[in-house]
């Protein structure tokens with residue numbers, strides 16, 4: 001079930017030889033259930049770090065990340081990524097080239113019964129407009145089609161929250177524009193709560209219900225950004 005995300009007073013830092021290097025301090029974000037939020041800002045301001053912390057790949061140095069009723073991360077709690085019910089469509093998470101489209105889509109459902117996997121696969125491929133592509137391999141698809149498969153794969157386990165990190169940046173401008181609208185429609189049809197990270201303001205405006213502009217920490221105010 002899709003759920004609301006609430007981030008309070010989040011601080012993130014990386015260990016360096018000179019000690020902890022803070023990239024985000026006192027960051028706040030609230031996303032209503034079924035709503036799409038975008039994080040916008042210049043390179044290096046910490047957008048991906050925030051997504052990685054939500055997904056459970058980075059510990060937090062302060063504050064709290066909640067999804068629905070569950071605390072995912074705080075200074076005393078760190079739920080492992082696989083227990084968070086968070087789906088991801090990250091730039092670096094490409095499709096598995098040796099698996100068919102259908103096998104890619106059901107990858108997160110490996111422990112479920114075959115009949116359920118097949119039904120969910122059909123449903124998702126229809127949702128992303130690729131109902132006839134299940135037996136194809138990723139290299140037989142266009143970049144835009146591959147990203148739609150990646151979306152189907154991310155949605156297959158019905159995540160409570162979907163994270164999208166620059167999902168369209170490898171596509172040409174026309175495909176990018178078309179897919180932004182299509183993906184928004186799909187997320188709205190499924191009532192999916194989502195957070196999108198992008199450099200592109202027009203993409204953020206097309207896709208998201210709310211926009212948070214982040215600034216690099218050195219120039220940031222106490223509140224890392226505002227709507």
Ligand SMILES: Nc1ncnc2c1ncn2[C@@H]1O[C@H](COP(=O)(O)OP(=O)(O)OP(=O)(O)O)[C@@H](O)[C@H]1O
Nearest residue numbers: 014015023041042043044045046047048049050199
């Ligand atoms: N694993 C790491 N170890 C040390 N520093 C890191 C690590 N990952 C990111 N950083 C630093 O943290 C800061 C924020 O990086 P992050 O990738 O979150 O920014 P971003 O806003 O997503 O940038 P971009 O838009 O270029 O992807 C940068 O200064 C980066 O160099």
